[in-house]
Amino acid sequence: MNAKRWIFFIAIVFCEALLNAQSLPYIEKKMYKSPDGKLYVNKSLPIYLFIGTQPDAAKGVVRLESETTKRYANPMYFDSEGYNTIQSPSCVDTITKQVVLPKHNIIFEVYADSRPPITRMHIETKRQHVRKGKIYVSGEAKVVLSATDELAGVDKILYSIDGADYTEYTAPIQLSDQKEYTLKYFAFDHVGNIEAVHTAIIVVDKTAPKVSMEIKGDFHEQVLAGNARIIFFTEDTISETENLFYALNDNKPAIYTSPVDMKDLPQGEYTLTYWAEDKVGNSSDKQTFSFYVDKTPPTIIPEIMGKTYMINGKEFSSGRALLKLTTIDNKAGTREIYYSINNSEFKKYEKPVMLNNTGGRLIVRAYALDYVNNRNEISEGTQSASLPYVDLTGPSIGYRIEGPYLQVGDTILINKTSRIKLFASDDESGLNEILYSIDKKDYTKYTATFNIENEGIHQLDISASDNVDNISSRSVWLYTDNEGPEIYTLFSSPSYQTPINDSIQTIYPPYCKLYISATDRHTSVLKMTYSLNHSPEKPLTGFLTGFKGHNHLLIHAWDMLGNHSSLTLEFWVGEPK
Incomplete structure (x- = not known):
C-alpha cells in the first residue's frame, strides 16, 4: 500500500471516529444566586464590577475602573476557591452618613467555584461481581445515581445508555434485559462546572452455569470401578462460575475442588447431586447421577x-x-x-x-x-x-488260553476243551467290567472262563470299560479244531490171496513192512502209538515188520491240540500156499 492510500485510509478511520463519538450537551458557565442569597460564580469566568446610585441596576450603572491595578482589574479573576470578598474601608451609617464606630469594613461576599460535582453510582441488585472493569449483576438491576457539590450545588445529572442522547437523571435506571449495557453519566453544578464523564459497563446475567459430568477410568453404564473418577465441568459465558457443589447421598454439600474418586468410597449404591452458582448468584438446577461402586471381581x-x-x-x-x-x-x-x-x-x-x-x-x-x-x-x-x-485311556485287555492251543499267525487254534480266560486292568480310575462277543453276537458280561465248542473259525471281541467309561476293545481270531489226525497205512509188498479156514484171505509175505503215517488238517501230528495183538501200546516211529499169522493192529494218533484218532487193521502174514 503506497503513502497516498495510507493517508486516505487513515482519514476515513478518523472521520468515522468523529462521527461515532458521542457529543456532550453544551453547559454554560455562569453565576448563580442560591435561595439563601449567596452569590456563586464560576471561578474561571472574568469578573467586571459595576456601580450605580439606584437600586435598579439597569439605571445609571457605571463599570468600575482601577487606577492602581488597572492591568488586573478589567476583567479580574477570583484567586480563592470558595469564599471571596469585595470590600470598602469603614462602614457609614446610611442615615447620619457618619462612620460607624468601632470601625469595620463593608464586605460583599462572592463564592468562586471551580470544582465540578462528584457523582456516585449505586446498583441495587441481589449480587454483583466486577471482572475486568465490567460489573456483572444478577437478574436485573436498578442503577441509582447521586451527586454532591461543595459550593454552588448540583444542577443536574445526565446519563446515556448505549450511546443514546444524554437524558436528565430523575429516577433510578432500570436494567432488566440480559445484555451488556454501557452507561455514561456526569453531573454539573449551578455555575457550569462539568464533571468528567463516568463510564460503567454493566452486564445483566440471568443465565445459570451449565454443568457437565465426565467419568474417567473403568465404568459400564452406571456401574463404576474403584479406579473411576467423576470430573465436573462448568460453563458460564457471562459472569463466570463461582462454585460447583456436590453431595453424596444425604451428606452435607461440599464445594467441588477435585475429581470425586471412587477409591475413596466403599462399595455400594450412591446418588450424586450436583449444581453450580455463578459469581452473581445464578444457580443451575440440581442434577442427580445414581451409580454403583463395584470393587468386587467375578x-x-x-x-x-x-x-x-x-x-x-x-x-x-x-x-x-x-x-x-x-x-x-x-x-x-x-x-x-x-x-x-x-x-x-x-x-x-x-x-x-x-x-x-x-x-x-x-x-x-x-x-x-x-x-x-x-x-x-x-x-x-x-x-x-x-x-x-x-483318565483318557481305557483298561488294558488281555486273555489267556487254559488248555491246548496253538498260535498260527493272527489265529489261535484251540479245541473244544480249551478254556478262554479274559482279564483287564486300569491303573487310573479302575476296571469297571469286561464284555465279550463271539461271532458278532450280543455281548456277554465276563464272569468266568469259557470255551468254544463248534468247529470252525470264530471272532472273539473283547470290550473293557473303566469307572469313568473309557472303553478299550480287542478282537481275537480263534479256530476250534476238534478233529484228530487222519492215519494212513501202506504195506511194502504186494498181497496175495490164499484160502484160510475155508475162506480166501489176503496175505502179506513175511518180509513185508507196514508203513504207518498220519496228517492233520489244521495243526500237525504230535505222536502216534500202536498195539499189536492187544499188546501194550508202543510209540510208533516209522514202519512195523516181523508180522506172523493173523494180526490185530490198533493205531492211535494225536495232533498238537490233543485231538485223537485211531485205526484198527486186521491182516494175515504168511508164506503163500
Whole structure:
C-alpha cells in the first residue's frame, strides 16, 4: 500500500471516529444566586464590577475602573476557591452618613467555584461481581445515581445508555434485559462546572452455569470401578462460575475442588447431586447421577461336566468330560473369561472345553473380567483349582488260553476243551467290567472262563470299560479244531490171496513192512502209538515188520491240540500156499 492510500485510509478511520463519538450537551458557565442569597460564580469566568446610585441596576450603572491595578482589574479573576470578598474601608451609617464606630469594613461576599460535582453510582441488585472493569449483576438491576457539590450545588445529572442522547437523571435506571449495557453519566453544578464523564459497563446475567459430568477410568453404564473418577465441568459465558457443589447421598454439600474418586468410597449404591452458582448468584438446577461402586471381581467356579469316580480318595474323570467355567459377579456382570490348562497359553473361554487332549492331574488357571475390569484369577499358588485326575485311556485287555492251543499267525487254534480266560486292568480310575462277543453276537458280561465248542473259525471281541467309561476293545481270531489226525497205512509188498479156514484171505509175505503215517488238517501230528495183538501200546516211529499169522493192529494218533484218532487193521502174514 503506497503513502497516498495510507493517508486516505487513515482519514476515513478518523472521520468515522468523529462521527461515532458521542457529543456532550453544551453547559454554560455562569453565576448563580442560591435561595439563601449567596452569590456563586464560576471561578474561571472574568469578573467586571459595576456601580450605580439606584437600586435598579439597569439605571445609571457605571463599570468600575482601577487606577492602581488597572492591568488586573478589567476583567479580574477570583484567586480563592470558595469564599471571596469585595470590600470598602469603614462602614457609614446610611442615615447620619457618619462612620460607624468601632470601625469595620463593608464586605460583599462572592463564592468562586471551580470544582465540578462528584457523582456516585449505586446498583441495587441481589449480587454483583466486577471482572475486568465490567460489573456483572444478577437478574436485573436498578442503577441509582447521586451527586454532591461543595459550593454552588448540583444542577443536574445526565446519563446515556448505549450511546443514546444524554437524558436528565430523575429516577433510578432500570436494567432488566440480559445484555451488556454501557452507561455514561456526569453531573454539573449551578455555575457550569462539568464533571468528567463516568463510564460503567454493566452486564445483566440471568443465565445459570451449565454443568457437565465426565467419568474417567473403568465404568459400564452406571456401574463404576474403584479406579473411576467423576470430573465436573462448568460453563458460564457471562459472569463466570463461582462454585460447583456436590453431595453424596444425604451428606452435607461440599464445594467441588477435585475429581470425586471412587477409591475413596466403599462399595455400594450412591446418588450424586450436583449444581453450580455463578459469581452473581445464578444457580443451575440440581442434577442427580445414581451409580454403583463395584470393587468386587467375578467369582470363578470350575466344574467338570461328565462322569467322575472316586477311588481311594482320588477323583477321576474321563477324556470325554467337559471343563465348564462359571462366574458369579455381584453387579457389573462378567465380560470375559480366559483359561489355561496345565500352564498352556491362555485362551478365551466361550463354551465348555473338551479334556480329551489332557491327561493326568488337571490344573486349571483362569481369570475373569467384569465390565468395569475388576479381575479375579484362580491360579497355582493362590486359589489353585486342582480338579479331578483326567483318565483318557481305557483298561488294558488281555486273555489267556487254559488248555491246548496253538498260535498260527493272527489265529489261535484251540479245541473244544480249551478254556478262554479274559482279564483287564486300569491303573487310573479302575476296571469297571469286561464284555465279550463271539461271532458278532450280543455281548456277554465276563464272569468266568469259557470255551468254544463248534468247529470252525470264530471272532472273539473283547470290550473293557473303566469307572469313568473309557472303553478299550480287542478282537481275537480263534479256530476250534476238534478233529484228530487222519492215519494212513501202506504195506511194502504186494498181497496175495490164499484160502484160510475155508475162506480166501489176503496175505502179506513175511518180509513185508507196514508203513504207518498220519496228517492233520489244521495243526500237525504230535505222536502216534500202536498195539499189536492187544499188546501194550508202543510209540510208533516209522514202519512195523516181523508180522506172523493173523494180526490185530490198533493205531492211535494225536495232533498238537490233543485231538485223537485211531485205526484198527486186521491182516494175515504168511508164506503163500
